[in-house]
Amino acid sequence: MPEFAGGTVRRCLPVAEWPEPDRAAWTAAHRRGGLLDDDGLAASWAPATSSIIARGYGTFLSFLAQAGDLDPDQSPATRISRARVEAYVGELRERNHSSTVAGRLLQLVRAAAVMAPNIDWAWLRRIRARLRRMATPARDDRARLVPATTVHDLGMELMQRAEAGNGLKAFRRALLFRDGLMICILSACHVRSRNMAAMSIGRSLQRRGDEWWITFGPGETKNGRPFEMPLPHTFTQPIERYIDHYRPELVRRSPAPLAGDAFWISNGGKPLTAKEVGGRVSTVTKRELGRVVNAHLFRKICSTELAIRDPEHVGIARQLLGHADDRVTQQVYNLARALDAASRHHRMVESIRAGSASRSCAGKRAGIDKQSTDRARNAIRVSRRSSRRDFP
Secondary structure: OOOOOOOOOOOOHHHHOOOOOHHHHHHHHOOOOOOOOOOOOOOOOOOOHHHHHHHHHHHHHHHHOOOOOOOOOOOOOOOEEEEEEHHHHHHHHHHHHHHHHHHHHHHHHHHHHHHHHOOOOOHHHHHHHHHHHOOOOOOHHHHOOOOOOHHHHHHHHHHHHHHHHHOOOOOHHHHHHHHHHHHHHHHHHHHHOOOOHOOOOOEEEEOOOOOOEEEEEEEOOOOOOOOOEEEEEHHHHHHHHHHHHHHHHHHHHOOOOOOOOOOOOOOOOEOOOHHHHHHEEEEHHHHHOOOOOOOHHHHHHHHHHHHHHHHHHHHHHHHHHHOOOOHHHHHHHHHHHHHHHHHHHHHHHHEEEHHHHHHHHHHHHHHHHHHHHHHHHHHOOOOOOOHHHHHO
């Protein structure tokens, strides 16, 4: 595998170091067309998507380089062969989880489709589909889920603690309030960390009447579609309290004016990055709840709560979470059906038990009544015999 000067293994070749035919095909796939020319097949990809696919293809090239099989003159159409892909999958399986292997093949499929669109990649898609069926989750997120009310209440509690003070310095109170508000907004809006970090006052966070809205244009979302959602009216006062009081306290931590109109400010007075947003959410939930609830898990909490509380309307998860297709919504729908089936089964079992218990109780009561009747009859017979002896 390619190495740096210090001997560090490089598992992914950056685009700048790809062979010229691969770089040319990648550039063509991302080229924007004019009035008479069509866009490249990857021209509409979000930067994050393009970066992920490039890393996946770069990993494949790095594997070939390690094997001494990276011909600088071959085109992607020729380079991506069955034998090489099979060897690549074998190498991936030795050091990766099955879900990671399936993900790497998906990235290779998508790169091949836009870099060599005239080639029939059905065989490559079949390999990827087989790996996907065989893959198991690297971790079971269901074990880490908490009720939506729990994370919402945690956010409110943190803000209340900040307001109470209890000997905390102004800076610490500002951090506490910011973290609480962040958790509350995540519990209500379910945006991705990248969009959460990009929130700016007056643009993506707007005051409309008595409510605050979160809004992103098509070029700012993962699926390339505009996103708009009102926040609960109960958040209006905390948001304005943060903007007017706590955010300025954080902004002052920077010697230079770096915050701009960014909504989330770090402890150094700069805008929070997506990584820092995720880090704060994980750190705070671990500290307060005893388990890590990362920012992305808030999205799964939303869909799971829908499946449990309102299975009839589980389809709205696609709009709430901004999914481009129905695959994740279908998973939530399947979860809702499973939960509904389990609930019906439990009610049936309880009904059977209740019926059996009722019949058993009725049988016992009948036996007791019969015994009482028999005892009464015996007492009457004894009394009659006694009367005959006393009065001949």
